Amino acid sequence: xxxxxxxxxxxxxxxxxxxxxxxxxDRAKTVLFDILGNRLAEPGxxxxxxxxxxxxxSGALGLxxxxxxxxxCLFIEQNRESADVLRKNLDVxxxxxxxxxxxxxxxxxxxxxxxxxxPGEGRKERSEDDRPPEYELVFMDPPYRLLMGTRPxxxxxxxxxxxxxxxxxxxxxxxxxxxxRQPSGGPDLSPLVxxxxxxxxxxxxxxxxxxxxxxxxxxxxxxxx
Numbered sequence: 001x002x003x004x005x006x007x008x009x010x011x012x013x014x015x016x017x018x019x020x021x022x023x024x025x026d027r028a029k030t031v032l033f034d035i036l037g038n039r040l041a042e043p044g045x046x047x048x049x050x051x052x053x054x055x056x057x058s059g060a061l062g063l064x065x066x067x068x069x070x071x072x073c074l075f076i077e078q079n080r081e082s083a084d085v086l087r088k089n090l091d092v093x094x095x096x097x098x099x100x101x102x103x104x105x106x107x108x109x110x111x112x113x114x115x116x117x118x119p120g121e122g123r124k125e126r127s128e129d130d131r132p133p134e135y136e137l138v139f140m141d142p143p144y145r146l147l148m149g150t151r152p153x154x155x156x157x158x159x160x161x162x163x164x165x166x167x168x169x170x171x172x173x174x175x176x177x178x179x180x181r182q183p184s185g186g187p188d189l190s191p192l193v194x195x196x197x198x199x200x201x202x203x204x205x206x207x208x209x210x211x212x213x214x215x216x217x218x219x220x221x222x223x224x225x
Contacts, residue, residue: 001060004029005044006067013089015058016082024060024141024178028200032176033064035196035207036137039174039218045069049136050114052076052169054106054159059086061139061176066098070137072114073099076106106142107155111135113168134170138163140177147179152187164191164210172217175208 001015001023015023024032037043048071053062055077062073077083083103090099102109114133140163146153152160163169179186181204189208193215196207209215 001058002026003064003067005033006064006069008063008067008093011093013058013060013063013092014085015060016079016085023058025201028178028203028205029060029064031198031200032061032205033068035198035205036174036176037068039196039207040137042069046137048117050074050133052111052135052138054138054140055142056086056101056106056139057082057141059089059101061141062099063089063093063095065137065139066095071098071117074111074114074135075099075101076104076109076111077101078103078105105155106140107159111168132167134168134173136170136173138169138173138175140175142177144180147177147187148182150184150187152189156187160189160192169210171210172214173210174218175210176205177208178203178205180204 001013003011004026037045040047046065046069048069051062051065051070051073053073053075056062056075059075062075066073075086077086080103083101087101114135116133142156146156163175175192181199181202186204192208193212194206195209195215195218198205209218
């Protein structure tokens with residue numbers, strides 16, 4: 001596995017052995033981050049935002065986000081072996097202040113607030129704001145079996161409600177999930193609101209907002225693949 005773009009472009013990262021994770025292919029990762037860059041007005045990059053990477057596995061998505069300009073990423077991964085590999089990846093890339101790993105069930109654990117940005121580090125529209133820091137980008141990549149059919153697993157439904165109501169998730173946050181491509185189009189992910197999707201091979205990427213007003217504020221992905 002490798003990081004595609006940014007500070008650590010071309011660097012190889014270790015994937016956990018066995019079948020505990022589903023590494024995302026370079027093609028799908030390229031499509032994903034092209035869409036994110038266009039939506040967040042930073043084509044090819046990301047603004048200095050805080051990222052929450054749930055069911056993070058090897059950390060491929062969060063690490064790509066950090067490489068492309070995110071200022072912080074909280075990784076949550078339940079499997080001990082995968083969490084250990086993720087910590088090794090952070091060590092190899094010499095990432096210390098910009099990331100933290102929690103070994104826990106991403107569906108039920110509490111997540112701490114991201115650290116406050118350093119002077120000049122945060123997004124301009126929030127740099128003078130007294131509000132506590134929030135996560136503005138969330139990756140939710142659970143095992144495919146939890147997102148099969150038209151109704152997700154009960155743990156995922158609870159997680160969706162938490163994402164929609166948590167004061168640590170920015171009202172304008174983008175939430176990204178993926179699941180196996182399904183004839184039905186995949187499960188209902190309410191109360192989150194779908195604003196875009198892409199079918200790539202056997203999987204589907206879905207881009208979600210916290211509520212209808214937040215969905216309306218997100219620009220089109222433009223010419224993203």
